[in-house]
Amino acid sequence: MPAVVENDVLIYKGSNFFRQRLLLSTLSGRAIKIEEIRSTHDDPGLREYEVNLIRLLDKVTNGTRVELSETGTSVYYQPGILIGGQVNHSCCPQRGIGYYLEVLLALGPFCKEPLNAVLQGVTHSDLDVSVDKIKSAALPILLKFILVDDGLELKVVRRGAPPLGGGEVVFKCPVRRHLRPLQWTKWGLVKRIRGVVYALRVSPTMANRVVESAKGVMLKFLPDVYINTDQCRGSNAGKSPGFGISLVAETNDKTFYCAEAKSVDGGKGEITLPEDLGRECAQRLLDEVYRGGAVDSAFQWLLALWMALGQKDVSECIIGPLSDYTITFLQHLKEFFGVMFKLEVQRQEEDEDSDDEQVQAAQKIKMTCVGIGYVNISKRTL
Amino acid sequence: MGDDAAFDKKKSHHAKRAGRKAEKKKNKTKLDQSNLSARQRNPKAFAIQNAVRAEKQFRRREDVIAKKQHIPQVDKTPLEPPPIVVAVVGPPRVGKTTVINNLIKSFIKTNVTNTNGPITIVTSKKRRITLIECNNDVNSMIDIAKCADLVLLLCDASFGFEMEIFEFLNICQVHGMPKIMGVLTHLDMIKNAKTLKTTKKTLKHRFWTEVYSGAKLFYLSGIVHGEYLRNEIKNLARFISVMKFRPLSWRMTHSYVLADRLEDITSQELIRKDAKVSRDVVLYGYVRGVPLMKESAVHIAGVGDMKINELSYLPDPCPLPSSGKKRHLMERERQIYAPFSGVGGIVYDKDAVYIELKGSHSHKKEDEETNEKKVLLKNVVETKETVDEQMQESGFKLFSGGAVIYPNMVKDDEYLQHNSKTNNGSESESDSDDANDSDNDSGIDQSEKDTKSSKLPWDNNSGSEAEDNEGGEDNEGKNSENDEDSDNENDDSEEESEEDEDFSKKWREKLSEKATEAYLDRQKTSKNIMKLVYGEFEIGNKTKEQKMESSDESDEEEIGGLFKKVTDTQKKKHKEKERLDLDECSFFYSSSKPNLRDWTAESNKQLLINSFVTGKRSADEDASELLKLDDASDGDDEELYGDFEDLETGEKHFAEKEKEENPSTEETGSKRKADPTKSEILAKKLKLKAKFDSEYDNPDDHRIKGDHSYYENLKAEALKQSELNKSVFENLDNGLRVEVEGFRPGLYVRMMFKNMPAEFVTNFDSSYPILIGSLNMAEQNIGFVSCKVKKHRWYKKILKTNDPIIISLGWRRFQTLPIYSKIEDDLKCRYLKYTPEHVTCNMHFYGPVTPQNTGFLALQTVNNNPNEIQELGFRIAATGSVNEINKSTQIVKKLKLIGTPLKIYKKTAFIKDMFTSTLEVAKFEGARIKTVSGIRGQIKKALNKPEGAFRATFEDKILMSDIIFCRTWFKVDVTKFYAPVVNLLLPLGSKNAWQGMKTKGQLKRERNIRSDANTDSMYTEIQREPKVFKPLVIPKALQKGLPYKFKPKQKVTTLSGTNPKDKFRGRIAVIKNPHEQKVANVMKMLKTNYEKKQEAQKQATAERLKAHRKQKDAEEWRKLKRQKELKKKICRQISKMGNKRKPQM
Incomplete structure (x- = not known):
C-alpha cells in the first residue's frame, strides 16, 4: 500500500514491514509515521521486539527522534545521522x-x-x-x-x-563512502556444499544423526559435501535446548545459497526427529538451488538495496523469483528513494529443443537500476 | 550516431611505397654504411650497455607515464548532450552584451535586439550553446559559476583587471572550475602601440597566474559600427565550438536546470482575490549534469528548497539537426530559442504573449532569408495556440506544434500524446492488453481496474512480448502443473484415507496445500513483473484517477439483495488488511510453509541436476565441447590429441573411447551445443592472432615496457560501465525509461512548482539566472556541518565567531552563525574567538547537510552597496570545504575553576569557593586539581558545610595563601540559525541588496551605541609596600651543633657601647709638612733598602743550603751503597753456611 506523503513525512499503516520502513527511513533521512499498529488486535501497539529495534537504531544513530503515541499504535520516527x-x-x-x-x-x-x-x-x-x-x-x-x-x-x-x-x-x-555498481548476471554451478549442525543442551548424537540424513540427500547431487558439527557446552550452549542445521551451497562464481532448519522450540510438547530435520534442510537447500539467481532468496532485498544505493551507474543482477518481502521492499525503495528497478523475466534459451520440458528451471528475473548516487554523508574526511 | 562517426572518419595518410618520390626518399634516408660507427650500424648490439643507466631510463619513463595517469572515471555524457552553458562575465560596461550579440550573429546570422536570460542556439551539427550574461551582482556571479561550462571573462584592457574578475575566479575555484577564456576589450582605447603591447603582456601574465599558464586570452581590438571585428568574433566562436570539457565532481553527482522560461499558471481569480497568494509556477529548461529524478527535492537558488510537483519532458524547442550526411548546418537548422529576450518573435509577458513582426514592411521582401524567418515565425504562431490551451490549465502539450514541424521529433513525442489523449480510442486496445496481462498475473489482477483507463507505458512492451512467448510459457505452465498435480494427488489420497481425522489438522493441511500452490505459481508467473511490483504507483506523468475507485464501489452488484458480490477493489482491500499486521519475515515463503517438491524424486531431480558442477554444462562452458571446438579449428591437428598416455599416472587415453562415451552422456543430460561454424572458428583464430601480435610484435620499439595492466583494467572497467549506462535503457519505452533512469541530461523538461511565493513572479527579473539544482538523498535535511576554512588572504578583516556570514555551499546560499575552532592533537575541537590569520581552522555551523569535500565560500555581505564594496575591497571572506556532518557538535573552551583553602591538615585540605553546590562537587569527584605553586591533588568528597566546599588531598601540604585550580572544558553550542538568501524574491530595483542578520558591531555602529567600559578592566596605579621579612631565628639546640663558622656571632660590645666601626668616625685626617714628608721619604727609602738586602741574603742562604743538602745527599748515598754491599756479603756468607748445613740435615 503506497504511503501518504504529508509535509515530507511518509505515513504508513500497519505493523508489517516495520523494520523495512525504519531501515529505509534511516538511510534516506526522511521522517516516517506509522499508524494503526495492531489497532484492532487484543494486544495493540508495538511489540517488545519492535521497541527493541528502535532502541538499536537509536544506538547506532545520533539525533534520532522517536515519538510514540500513548496507546503505542502510532510511531513517528525522524532519523538522525548514522x-x-x-x-x-x-x-x-x-x-x-x-x-x-x-x-x-x-x-x-x-x-x-x-x-x-x-x-x-x-x-x-x-x-x-x-x-x-x-x-x-x-x-x-x-x-x-x-x-x-x-x-x-x-x-x-x-x-x-x-x-x-x-x-x-x-x-x-x-x-x-559509496558502493560500486555491480553487474552480476552469472552465478555458476554449485561446486561444494558445506554445513554446520549445532546441538545445544541436547545429546551430541542428535547432531550426528542430522548430519547423516542431510548428507544422504546431498550426496545424490554432489560428492563434495562436508558438514561440521558444533557441540556447544556450558555457557556457550545458551539457555535453552535445541538443535539445528544450516547448509550452504557454494557455486564457482561465489554465490552462496543457504538453507536452514531447526528443532521445534523446547517446551512445546512436540519433538523433532533429527533425521527429518536433516532431510528437510537438504530439501530446502535444493529448493534454493532450483530457484537459483545470484543471491539467496532471503537476501534479495539486501541486493536490491545496495544496488539502489550505488553510484549513478547502472547495476544489473539476475535473481530467482521475487519473494513477497522483496516486492514490498522494492515498493518501499521507490517511495523512499524514488528509485525504480527495471525488472525483466529472463527467457530460457531457445536452442534447447528436444528435452525442453525436462530442464525447465525456475523463473529468473533480471533487475536493472541506476544507483541514486548515495554517498555516506556521515563519514569524516580529514 | 553510428553513421555519423563513419562520416567523420578521415582517410588516413599512406606513405608512398613506389614511384619517384618514394625512390627519392629512400635514397635520402639510406646512409652510407662505410662511414658509420659500429653502434650506428648495429644499434641492437648496443642496446643495453650500462645496466644502471638503463634502469634509470626505465624508471624515469615509468615516472612520466605514472604522472599522466588519472583515476579513470565513468564517462557520463549522454548521447544527446544538453546545450553548453557559456556565461559572459565581467564588470559593468566592458561590452558583455555586445559580445553576446556578435556571437549570436556569427552563429545564426540574425540580429537580436535585446538579450535577456539564457539564449540557446544551435552552433554545429553536434553542439548547442546557451549564452547567458552575468549581471554585476555577487549572487548572480555565484549562481553562474555553479552552472557555467565555459566562461568568457571580459575585461576592459584600458582599465585592467577589476576586483569582480578576481572574485569570480575565486568563486569558480571553490565550486568547480569551469573552462575559462579571457577576453580583452576596449583595446582601441590604448593609442600608443608600445603601451598596448606591454598592457597585453602584463594582463596576459596576470591572467595566467590566476587560471593556469597558457590559458586562452582573446583580444577584441576594437569596435566598428558598434560591433567587434568579424574575424575576431569568428575566431572566438570557433574556439567555443570546439571546446572540450572536463567533468566536475559536484555536477557529476547532481542534476540541475538553468530555467529559460517561466509561466505562472495560478488561476487569475485567486490572484485577483489576493495578490500575494502563493503561485503555481512552471519552469522550463534543459536537464544537465546527471539524470533528474522525479521525486527528488530541488533547491532554486535565491528562492529556497522546493518539491517538484509535476515533472515531464517536452520536445526539444531547439533541436539538434537530424543526422544526415551533410557537412554544414542548413540555414533552417540554425535555431535560436530565448523566450526571455523575445527572440524567435515571442515575448512572454506576465499574462500576454507578444509577437515581434519587424516593422510593417517586413513581409514585402521575399528572398530566401525571409523565407527562413517565416518558417520560424510559423513555428511561433503554432506554439501560440498551445499557449492558449495552456492557459486553460493544461498539461505539457505546449510544444506539440514544434513536434509537428520536426517530424523526427514525433517519435519521441508519441508517449506524450498517448497520455494527453483521454480515455477515448485507446480503450479497446488497452482492454485487450489488460486481458492478456490478467492471464499472466495470477493474484494481482486487483490493480487492473485502476489502470484500465490510462495505459501504462510498459504495456506497450511487455504486452507484445507476452504474446510472442505465450506458447513457450504455456508449455512451462503445463509442465509444472503436471508436477503439481502429482503432488496434489498424493496429498488427496492421503487425505481420503485419514478422513476421520480431526478437522483442524485437515484445515492446516489445506492451508499448506494452498501455500504450496501459491508458491509454485510464484515460480512461474508474473510475466509482467514490473506491474506486479510497481502497479500501484503513478507512472509516467499521470495521476491515477481516484474517481474510478469510488465508482467501482457504487457499482457493486447485489446478488439476492442481501449479499454483495465482492469486487476486485474490496478483495484488494481485504488482502491488504490481512497483510497489515503480519509478522515481518524476509524468507521466501514468509509465514506459510508450503510442501516443497521432493527433490530426491527422479523427475524433480532432472530439474536440478544441471545446477551442479557434476551436471551437464552449456556449450560455451563445457570443457569437452571447448576442446572439440579447438580440435575442429585446428583441422589436421586432430589426431595430435587423439590418444595419449599420461606419463605420471600411466593412464592411457583413447580418442575412440571418448567418442563412445559422448553419446551416452548426451542421452542422460541435455545436449546444449551446436557444432562450431566456420565463421566462429575464423573469429577465434583471428583473436588468437591478434593476441600473439600484441604480445610479440613490437616493431618500432625494442625497449622494455612496464606493466600497466592494473591501470588498463581500471580504464577498461570504467569504459565498460559507461557503455552499459548508455546502452542498457536504449530500447526502453520513453515513459518507463524516464521512470527508471530519471530525466536524462539533454531532455527539455517542464517543472511545476506549487506554493511558490508570489514575489518570485511579481518581482521577476530575467537578467538573474534561475538555477534549479536537485538535492540528493539526505541533502534536504539540516544538521551541523563541520568544515575546514581559511580566511581569504585578500580579505582585510579577520572573522569573528558567531558573526553572521553568508555561505555559498552546494546549490545554496544562506546566512548562518559559524563557530571557529582548532582541532587539537586529541581531535578535540577547541573554540577560537577569531579565525587565525594565515592557516586553516575548523568551522561549525548549522546548515544543510552536504557531502564531504564539497567546497564553499563565505561572504560577509551580498549587498551591492558601492560604499561598502569600496570599503571592503575584496568581498570573499573565506573559502573551505566540508569535513563532516553531524546532528550534534562537540566544541569546547577552556574553563578554570578557582578555589581557596578553608582548612589545612597535613596533606588533606578543605577547599571552598570552587563550586556552589554539593551536586556540582559530586560531578567532579576524582578530578585533578593543582595549586599555583604546582602541588597536585584530587577532589575527594563534598562537605556538608559550607555548601560547595569539598575535601581534597594533595601530594604535599598546601598553604593557606595558595589558590587552587581545577582545569575543565566547557562545551560551546552552535546557534541554530539558518536563513537562505532569497534575493530573487526582492523587489526589482533592490535584488542585489539582500540584508540578513547584522553583526552586533554593525548594529551598534548604526544606532551609535557605545559600550560602557568595564570598571574591573580600568587601569589603576598599583602601590606595593616593601616586603618586611622577619629576622632569621636559629633555635638554640641547632646553634650548639653548628660549626663556629656558621654560629651567629656575639655582638662586639665596646665600652662606649657603640659599634666598633664607629671607632674611626670621630677621627681627623693628618696632612704632613715638607720636612715631615722628607723624613718619611728617607725612612721609606731606608726601609726599602733594608728589605732588598734582606732578600738578597735570604736568597744566598737558600742557595748555600741547597748545595749543602746536595753534598749531604751524596755522602748519604755513598754510605748506603757501602752498607748494601756489606749486607750482601754477609747475606751470601750466611746463605752459604745455611746451604752447607742443609744437606746434613
Whole structure:
C-alpha cells in the first residue's frame, strides 16, 4: 500500500514491514509515521521486539527522534545521522538476532565509524534468518559491493536457541563512502556444499544423526559435501535446548545459497526427529538451488538495496523469483528513494529443443537500476 | 550516431611505397654504411650497455607515464548532450552584451535586439550553446559559476583587471572550475602601440597566474559600427565550438536546470482575490549534469528548497539537426530559442504573449532569408495556440506544434500524446492488453481496474512480448502443473484415507496445500513483473484517477439483495488488511510453509541436476565441447590429441573411447551445443592472432615496457560501465525509461512548482539566472556541518565567531552563525574567538547537510552597496570545504575553576569557593586539581558545610595563601540559525541588496551605541609596600651543633657601647709638612733598602743550603751503597753456611 506523503513525512499503516520502513527511513533521512499498529488486535501497539529495534537504531544513530503515541499504535520516527562504532545490544528473544543483524548489515557501510556490534539474544529463530545464514550468504553479497574486505566479520561467540536465547555474535563492518555498481548476471554451478549442525543442551548424537540424513540427500547431487558439527557446552550452549542445521551451497562464481532448519522450540510438547530435520534442510537447500539467481532468496532485498544505493551507474543482477518481502521492499525503495528497478523475466534459451520440458528451471528475473548516487554523508574526511 | 562517426572518419595518410618520390626518399634516408660507427650500424648490439643507466631510463619513463595517469572515471555524457552553458562575465560596461550579440550573429546570422536570460542556439551539427550574461551582482556571479561550462571573462584592457574578475575566479575555484577564456576589450582605447603591447603582456601574465599558464586570452581590438571585428568574433566562436570539457565532481553527482522560461499558471481569480497568494509556477529548461529524478527535492537558488510537483519532458524547442550526411548546418537548422529576450518573435509577458513582426514592411521582401524567418515565425504562431490551451490549465502539450514541424521529433513525442489523449480510442486496445496481462498475473489482477483507463507505458512492451512467448510459457505452465498435480494427488489420497481425522489438522493441511500452490505459481508467473511490483504507483506523468475507485464501489452488484458480490477493489482491500499486521519475515515463503517438491524424486531431480558442477554444462562452458571446438579449428591437428598416455599416472587415453562415451552422456543430460561454424572458428583464430601480435610484435620499439595492466583494467572497467549506462535503457519505452533512469541530461523538461511565493513572479527579473539544482538523498535535511576554512588572504578583516556570514555551499546560499575552532592533537575541537590569520581552522555551523569535500565560500555581505564594496575591497571572506556532518557538535573552551583553602591538615585540605553546590562537587569527584605553586591533588568528597566546599588531598601540604585550580572544558553550542538568501524574491530595483542578520558591531555602529567600559578592566596605579621579612631565628639546640663558622656571632660590645666601626668616625685626617714628608721619604727609602738586602741574603742562604743538602745527599748515598754491599756479603756468607748445613740435615 503506497504511503501518504504529508509535509515530507511518509505515513504508513500497519505493523508489517516495520523494520523495512525504519531501515529505509534511516538511510534516506526522511521522517516516517506509522499508524494503526495492531489497532484492532487484543494486544495493540508495538511489540517488545519492535521497541527493541528502535532502541538499536537509536544506538547506532545520533539525533534520532522517536515519538510514540500513548496507546503505542502510532510511531513517528525522524532519523538522525548514522554513527556506528562500538554497540552493545541485547536483542529481544521474541525474534532472532537475524532480525536486528540484517538491519545492521544494511546500515553498516554507511556509518561514521566502522561498526563493531555485540548482539545478544536468540541466534536461531524460525521467523528470522539465522546468524549462520547471514554469515555464509549475506556477507559475500556485501563483499561484492565494497570489493575490499577490511574487517567485515561476523563471529558467533555463543549460540542460543529460543525461547530464552543466550547467544552472542560480534559483527564488524567497514565503512565506505559509496558502493560500486555491480553487474552480476552469472552465478555458476554449485561446486561444494558445506554445513554446520549445532546441538545445544541436547545429546551430541542428535547432531550426528542430522548430519547423516542431510548428507544422504546431498550426496545424490554432489560428492563434495562436508558438514561440521558444533557441540556447544556450558555457557556457550545458551539457555535453552535445541538443535539445528544450516547448509550452504557454494557455486564457482561465489554465490552462496543457504538453507536452514531447526528443532521445534523446547517446551512445546512436540519433538523433532533429527533425521527429518536433516532431510528437510537438504530439501530446502535444493529448493534454493532450483530457484537459483545470484543471491539467496532471503537476501534479495539486501541486493536490491545496495544496488539502489550505488553510484549513478547502472547495476544489473539476475535473481530467482521475487519473494513477497522483496516486492514490498522494492515498493518501499521507490517511495523512499524514488528509485525504480527495471525488472525483466529472463527467457530460457531457445536452442534447447528436444528435452525442453525436462530442464525447465525456475523463473529468473533480471533487475536493472541506476544507483541514486548515495554517498555516506556521515563519514569524516580529514 | 553510428553513421555519423563513419562520416567523420578521415582517410588516413599512406606513405608512398613506389614511384619517384618514394625512390627519392629512400635514397635520402639510406646512409652510407662505410662511414658509420659500429653502434650506428648495429644499434641492437648496443642496446643495453650500462645496466644502471638503463634502469634509470626505465624508471624515469615509468615516472612520466605514472604522472599522466588519472583515476579513470565513468564517462557520463549522454548521447544527446544538453546545450553548453557559456556565461559572459565581467564588470559593468566592458561590452558583455555586445559580445553576446556578435556571437549570436556569427552563429545564426540574425540580429537580436535585446538579450535577456539564457539564449540557446544551435552552433554545429553536434553542439548547442546557451549564452547567458552575468549581471554585476555577487549572487548572480555565484549562481553562474555553479552552472557555467565555459566562461568568457571580459575585461576592459584600458582599465585592467577589476576586483569582480578576481572574485569570480575565486568563486569558480571553490565550486568547480569551469573552462575559462579571457577576453580583452576596449583595446582601441590604448593609442600608443608600445603601451598596448606591454598592457597585453602584463594582463596576459596576470591572467595566467590566476587560471593556469597558457590559458586562452582573446583580444577584441576594437569596435566598428558598434560591433567587434568579424574575424575576431569568428575566431572566438570557433574556439567555443570546439571546446572540450572536463567533468566536475559536484555536477557529476547532481542534476540541475538553468530555467529559460517561466509561466505562472495560478488561476487569475485567486490572484485577483489576493495578490500575494502563493503561485503555481512552471519552469522550463534543459536537464544537465546527471539524470533528474522525479521525486527528488530541488533547491532554486535565491528562492529556497522546493518539491517538484509535476515533472515531464517536452520536445526539444531547439533541436539538434537530424543526422544526415551533410557537412554544414542548413540555414533552417540554425535555431535560436530565448523566450526571455523575445527572440524567435515571442515575448512572454506576465499574462500576454507578444509577437515581434519587424516593422510593417517586413513581409514585402521575399528572398530566401525571409523565407527562413517565416518558417520560424510559423513555428511561433503554432506554439501560440498551445499557449492558449495552456492557459486553460493544461498539461505539457505546449510544444506539440514544434513536434509537428520536426517530424523526427514525433517519435519521441508519441508517449506524450498517448497520455494527453483521454480515455477515448485507446480503450479497446488497452482492454485487450489488460486481458492478456490478467492471464499472466495470477493474484494481482486487483490493480487492473485502476489502470484500465490510462495505459501504462510498459504495456506497450511487455504486452507484445507476452504474446510472442505465450506458447513457450504455456508449455512451462503445463509442465509444472503436471508436477503439481502429482503432488496434489498424493496429498488427496492421503487425505481420503485419514478422513476421520480431526478437522483442524485437515484445515492446516489445506492451508499448506494452498501455500504450496501459491508458491509454485510464484515460480512461474508474473510475466509482467514490473506491474506486479510497481502497479500501484503513478507512472509516467499521470495521476491515477481516484474517481474510478469510488465508482467501482457504487457499482457493486447485489446478488439476492442481501449479499454483495465482492469486487476486485474490496478483495484488494481485504488482502491488504490481512497483510497489515503480519509478522515481518524476509524468507521466501514468509509465514506459510508450503510442501516443497521432493527433490530426491527422479523427475524433480532432472530439474536440478544441471545446477551442479557434476551436471551437464552449456556449450560455451563445457570443457569437452571447448576442446572439440579447438580440435575442429585446428583441422589436421586432430589426431595430435587423439590418444595419449599420461606419463605420471600411466593412464592411457583413447580418442575412440571418448567418442563412445559422448553419446551416452548426451542421452542422460541435455545436449546444449551446436557444432562450431566456420565463421566462429575464423573469429577465434583471428583473436588468437591478434593476441600473439600484441604480445610479440613490437616493431618500432625494442625497449622494455612496464606493466600497466592494473591501470588498463581500471580504464577498461570504467569504459565498460559507461557503455552499459548508455546502452542498457536504449530500447526502453520513453515513459518507463524516464521512470527508471530519471530525466536524462539533454531532455527539455517542464517543472511545476506549487506554493511558490508570489514575489518570485511579481518581482521577476530575467537578467538573474534561475538555477534549479536537485538535492540528493539526505541533502534536504539540516544538521551541523563541520568544515575546514581559511580566511581569504585578500580579505582585510579577520572573522569573528558567531558573526553572521553568508555561505555559498552546494546549490545554496544562506546566512548562518559559524563557530571557529582548532582541532587539537586529541581531535578535540577547541573554540577560537577569531579565525587565525594565515592557516586553516575548523568551522561549525548549522546548515544543510552536504557531502564531504564539497567546497564553499563565505561572504560577509551580498549587498551591492558601492560604499561598502569600496570599503571592503575584496568581498570573499573565506573559502573551505566540508569535513563532516553531524546532528550534534562537540566544541569546547577552556574553563578554570578557582578555589581557596578553608582548612589545612597535613596533606588533606578543605577547599571552598570552587563550586556552589554539593551536586556540582559530586560531578567532579576524582578530578585533578593543582595549586599555583604546582602541588597536585584530587577532589575527594563534598562537605556538608559550607555548601560547595569539598575535601581534597594533595601530594604535599598546601598553604593557606595558595589558590587552587581545577582545569575543565566547557562545551560551546552552535546557534541554530539558518536563513537562505532569497534575493530573487526582492523587489526589482533592490535584488542585489539582500540584508540578513547584522553583526552586533554593525548594529551598534548604526544606532551609535557605545559600550560602557568595564570598571574591573580600568587601569589603576598599583602601590606595593616593601616586603618586611622577619629576622632569621636559629633555635638554640641547632646553634650548639653548628660549626663556629656558621654560629651567629656575639655582638662586639665596646665600652662606649657603640659599634666598633664607629671607632674611626670621630677621627681627623693628618696632612704632613715638607720636612715631615722628607723624613718619611728617607725612612721609606731606608726601609726599602733594608728589605732588598734582606732578600738578597735570604736568597744566598737558600742557595748555600741547597748545595749543602746536595753534598749531604751524596755522602748519604755513598754510605748506603757501602752498607748494601756489606749486607750482601754477609747475606751470601750466611746463605752459604745455611746451604752447607742443609744437606746434613
